[in-house]
Structure formats: structure tokens, C-alpha cells
Amino acid sequence: MLASAGSLVATIWTALHLRTLLLSAVIFLFLAGYFKRQRPKNYPPGPRGLPFVGCIFQLDFEKPHLSVQPFVKKYGNILSLNLGDMTSVVITGLPLIKEIFTNKEQNILKRPVTLIRERITNNNGLVFSSGQTWKEQRRFALMTLRNFGLGKKSLEQRMQEEARHLVEAMAEEGGQPFNPHFSINNAVSNIICSITFGERFEYHDSQFQEMLRLLDEATCLETSMMCQIYNIFPWIMKYLPGSHQTLFKNWRKLKSFVSYMIDNHRRDWDPDEPRDFIDAFLKEMAKYPDKVTSFNEENLICSTLDLFFAGTETTSTTLRWALLYMALYPEVQEKVQAEIDRVIGQKRQPSLADREAMPYTNATIHEVQRMGNIVPLNVPREVAMDTTLDGFHLPKGTMILTNLTALHRDPKEWATPETFNPEHFLENGQFKKRESFLPFSMGKRACLGEQLARSELFIFFTALMQKFTFKPPVNEKLSLKFRMGLTLSPVSHRICAVPRP
Incomplete structure (x- = not known):
């Protein structure tokens, strides 16, 4: 009896002692x-x-x-x-x-590198690297983009060709409601894919559509609450289910896709005739077989993915906002189309040389960027x-x-900050640059694809406005509600692309 009582007291004391220790630790x-x-x-x-x-x-x-x-x-x-x-x-x-x-x-x-981002890239690539790695990779990427057409007529022709494919895909909808999300993603992505992978992908390519879906989902998940909690308590969160686990799974699949493309390149790689970014990077890797540089397999995968992400997500999201704003502001759409009809007409494809003669269209694209934010x-x-x-x-x-x-949205900088108004970028009928407009950031770490993005936005937007009038579906109300992720994108919606007579 006494032994039992003593054992009970010892057990209670141990429990209290443990609770005290835990409370003290907290x-x-x-x-x-x-x-x-x-x-x-x-x-x-x-x-x-x-x-x-x-x-x-x-x-x-x-x-x-x-x-x-x-x-x-x-x-x-x-x-x-x-x-x-x-x-x-x-x-x-x-x-x-x-x-x-x-x-x-x-x-x-x-x-800054969060624990989530460190696990995904290990400080490699173009966007989230720093120091010598960033300097080497940015310099190499800019040089390679130029070598494969940036600022040249050849890349502009690729944009025009892709715009034609996108117009054909939208024409197949017959003016009926459809979700433009992944057809726009595919079209825009094909431009950077032609530089990184040396090829474009058809809109019905199921494997590539899955890559675009994984990228879109990862973009959305990375800012979720579960991912933020992972950044604080990774030693706990790595054992728990949640959106952070889906994010890691998606990036593993995206890396596998890029690795597969790299392996295909190696099979018929000719260092004397690089076809694209991957070939050029492999050539750079071969220059320093025994030297420690940032030109290694992991950086090749991460830099290619950074180009793929940046060259797909930002421009395609801006174009989706553009079509949404046109459907919601038909008077602006009519003015854009009138300018297109006057400067280009209905038969000739838009070219970058037309931009200077189309201040209203240019101003509208800039206003989409300001409001889309x-x-x-x-x-x-x-x-x-x-x-x-x-x-x-x-x-x-x-x-x-x-x-x-x-x-x-600063009222000191913009006449009607909360209203979609292309006049913000016009002065006496001419396009006007605004110092307070920084969608690509500024300085040495500004978006390295700014020139490419500006060109794509003009070619794709003008080509779509030339051929279609965008309208809300009957009995469906379009809104400007957004979905938060690494980018701010429109919520899923349907739209009608009505062929112009």
C-alpha cells in the first residue's frame, strides 16, 4: 500500500516537474x-x-x-x-x-532568401541568387538572350507567328464563353521556350499544359499561410501535410521537366553551334570542368526555370488583365481598335515599328500594368x-x-488613381512616360526581361484587339477580383472573343 502511494506521488511529481520544465521553456x-x-x-x-x-x-x-x-x-x-x-x-x-x-x-x-525559397533553389538561378552567382548568371543570361534574338527582327517574327497561333486558337471558340488563362500562358511561354529550349509547344500538348498548371499552382501557393509558417517552423512543418508540401512536389516536377530537356539536348549537342540557352550554358560549363563557378547543373536547371517562370507568368498575367479591362471598358477598347484600323488595318500583322504611331494603344497597355499591379x-x-x-x-x-x-495609386501622381484611364499616359495626344510607373522595378536588379515583355505585350495585345472584340458572357458578370500569389492575377473567369467583321 505504501509502495503504491509512493509510486503515485512520484508519478504526480514527475508530471508536474515535466509540465514546469515545458512551461519554463515556452x-x-x-x-x-x-x-x-x-x-x-x-x-x-x-x-x-x-x-x-x-x-x-x-x-x-x-x-x-x-x-x-x-x-x-x-x-x-x-x-x-x-x-x-x-x-x-x-x-x-x-x-x-x-x-x-x-x-x-x-x-x-x-x-533575401526564405527557407521555402532556399529549399527550392538552394540560392541558385537568376531571381533569388546574390553575389558572384547572380553577377555571373545575369551577365550570361542577358548576353544569351541577345544572341538568340532579343532586340532583333528574328525574335519579333517569332512573336508575330505565335500571336497568329493564339488568334487561331481563340477563333476556334466561335465567340462563345471560354477561359483564356492557359491558351494565353502557352502562347507567351512559347517565346521564352524558343530561347531556352529551342522549341515551341502546341496548345494541346498535355505534358506542357501540365507544366503550365504546376507553375501556376506553385505561383499561388508560395504566399499561402502554410508556406509562411514553414518559413518560421521548418523543423515541424516538414513533417506536416499542407500547401507547402504541394509546392515542393510541384517544383520537383518542374525541375524534372527541365532535366529531361537538358538530357535531350546533350544527346545531339554541338558546342560549335549552340541552338538555345541550354546549349550555350552547357558550352559554358565545359569551359571550366575543374574550376568552381556558378556554371553547374543545378544553376542550369534553376536559371532555366527562372527564365521559364518570369517569361511566362508576368506577361501572360498582364495580358489576362488587359482582356478583362477591355471587356469592362468597351469605350477604351473601341478607341484602341480605331487606332489599330487606322495605322495597321485588318490584313497586316502588327509590328514593333507600329508602336510609335499608336500612342493610345501603348498608353492602354501601360494603364493595364498600372492597374493590374x-x-x-x-x-x-x-x-x-x-x-x-x-x-x-x-x-x-x-x-x-x-x-x-x-x-x-498615388493621388499626387495620377489624376484618377482608382479608375482605369489610359489618359494617364497621354499628353496632347502623344504617349508620355511617367517616372512614377515602375512595374519592372529599377536599378541593376530590375527585370532583365523588360525589353522582351514590352515587345510581347504590344504584339500580342494589338494582334488580339485587331481580330476580336472582348465581351462579358451573357448573364455573367466580370469582376476585377484578384488571386494573390507571387503575382497578382485575375480570378478564374470566362470571356467572349467575338470576331470583328
């Missing part, structure tokens, strides 16, 4: 997190976050770019916003954006050394987010 971790978050001197003001998770529960992850704006009103144009374990600062307003992207740019050339907080940068901006101290390691949403 309190210690929270206190450690709290003191870690003590603001240094002259640090930008901002909302107080919780230990470990920061302010992520104060943001709406379906519209984070909009939920940031009340903080800007409260704390000012330089505000701190801790996201998980990552210290970030949001920069608002053209003067401050210009200051940090020009006068301070050498201090912010790095990219597809990268609302810009691709982030990281402060590489302690930096001062407007009297505030930005410690090394701080992530910089650029508030393009506020810039592109």
Missing part, C-alpha cells in the same frame, strides 16, 4: 523572442509583432499589399514590419524609392550592410519591400 523562448525584437536606435516605427511569428497574423494573406496600407498611414513612408523571423521595412513614395534604388543601391543588391510589393531586396535612409537605421539583413501599390 516562457524562455517567448522572452528570448521579445528581447530579440527590441528595436535598435533610429529603427523605423511599425506594429509590434509576436515572438517568432512577427506581424504575419496582422496581415490578410489574400491581400497583403492592401493590408499594409493602413500601417503606412499610421507609421509613415518608412515602416518596419516583421514577418516571422525576417525583419522587413516597407518603403513608400517615389522620392524614397528613388533614393534607395539609386543612391543606396550598392547596399541592397542582395535578395501584378507585383504589388516588388521583388524584395536585402540590406547587405547597415544603411541609413531618411534618418532611419536599416540594419544589415533587413528585407526591403517597395510599396508599388501605393506608388501606382
